Amino acid sequence: MSVLDVDAVSIHFGGVKALQNVSLEVGEWEIVGIIGPNGAGKTTLFNCITGFYRPTRGKVRYRGRNVSRLDVHKRAALGIGRTFQNVGLVKGATVLENLRTAQHLETEYNPWFGIAGGLNSFIEEGRITRRGRQLLALLGLSDVADTTVADLPYGMLKRVEIATVLATDPDLLLLDEPGSGMGPEEAHGLGETLLALRKQFGTSIVMIDHHVPLVTQVSDYVYCFNFGEVLAEGAPEHVRNHPEVARAYLGEEPVEGGGAEADAGTESGTAGTLPVVREEEYA
Numbered sequence: 001m002s003v004l005d006v007d008a009v010s011i012h013f014g015g016v017k018a019l020q021n022v023s024l025e026v027g028e029w030e031i032v033g034i035i036g037p038n039g040a041g042k043t044t045l046f047n048c049i050t051g052f053y054r055p056t057r058g059k060v061r062y063r064g065r066n067v068s069r070l071d072v073h074k075r076a077a078l079g080i081g082r083t084f085q086n087v088g089l090v091k092g093a094t095v096l097e098n099l100r101t102a103q104h105l106e107t108e109y110n111p112w113f114g115i116a117g118g119l120n121s122f123i124e125e126g127r128i129t130r131r132g133r134q135l136l137a138l139l140g141l142s143d144v145a146d147t148t149v150a151d152l153p154y155g156m157l158k159r160v161e162i163a164t165v166l167a168t169d170p171d172l173l174l175l176d177e178p179g180s181g182m183g184p185e186e187a188h189g190l191g192e193t194l195l196a197l198r199k200q201f202g203t204s205i206v207m208i209d210h211h212v213p214l215v216t217q218v219s220d221y222v223y224c225f226n227f228g229e230v231l232a233e234g235a236p237e238h239v240r241n242h243p244e245v246a247r248a249y250l251g252e253e254p255v256e257g258g259g260a261e262a263d264a265g266t267e268s269g270t271a272g273t274l275p276v277v278r279e280e281e282y283a
């Protein structure tokens with residue numbers, strides 16, 4: 001049984017067909033990459049999977065269960081974890097405090113004991129802090145555990161966000177542009193980290209990113225979206241070399257706003273523009 005099964009999902013916003021009959025599957029332990037130009041429907045797909053949007057048509061199944069009508073928090077409780085394109089962290093808190101807060105969603109002690117300072121809460125708080133520190137070490141973030149989030153560079157924030165979502169023990173991890181704001185070397189390091197996380201936790205991952213080399217490095221299977229439809233799918237090499245993908249996304253001709261520079265943290269652009277790091281720019 002697949003972990004995630006998106007079955008012929010469509011969603012329209014007025015006249016905008018953000019997704020049209022999109023089907024996608026994620027298997028156990030699989031890393032699935034999603035690429036596509038700005039406005040192709042990638043984040044909308046994440047919003048349909050996590051429950052922020054209700055599809056106009058089609059179904060979302062998680063481990064065989066139809067979750068299409070479940071609220072966001074219920075899907076999260078089932079094990080669907082997600083990071084956001086614009087980092088979703090408490091900026092005034094430290095990195096470790098963010099991880100501790102995420103774990104409080106699943107603490108087992110009675111909150112009244114926490115207020116009264118009971119033994120259970122003391123033990124649980126210790127466990128939460130230890131686990132937070134372990135996750136930070138895995139993500140290479142130990143040195144910034146006590147740094148306020150607002151003081152960190154953007155690329156590092158994306159790593160902190162991944163650590164925070166991992167703290168909730170997701171079974172399926174949806175990463176929205178984890179490599180944005182990163183240079184080629186940093187993005188490659190992130191790829192190594194994602195592969196290590198999959199190995200350690202057995203988490204299935206769906207990752208949207210414009211760094212085609214990063215997507216190729218980590219993904220078992222890749223989908224390319226264009227104008228709300230799946231333009232191509234298959235092994236990373238197959239999709240990368242697909243002529244339609246080259247035309248729609250990689251750009252056969254220079255496109256205004258394209259190249260690594262445009263990818264460095266920008267979210268500007270319209271459908272068809274090219275915010276992508278090409279292979280030769282990726283050490």
Ligand SMILES: Nc1ncnc2c1ncn2[C@@H]1O[C@H](COP(=O)(O)OP(=O)(O)OP(=O)(O)O)[C@@H](O)[C@H]1O
Pocket residue numbers: 013016017018036037038039040041042043044045085267
């Ligand atoms: N809530 C909404 N209301 C109206 N239109 C929306 C809404 N959400 C998404 N859209 C539209 O749906 C289309 C797909 O947007 P989406 O954000 O999914 O694209 P994307 O592939 O994630 O782009 P990017 O790479 O820039 O993040 C766009 O035309 C967008 O304007």
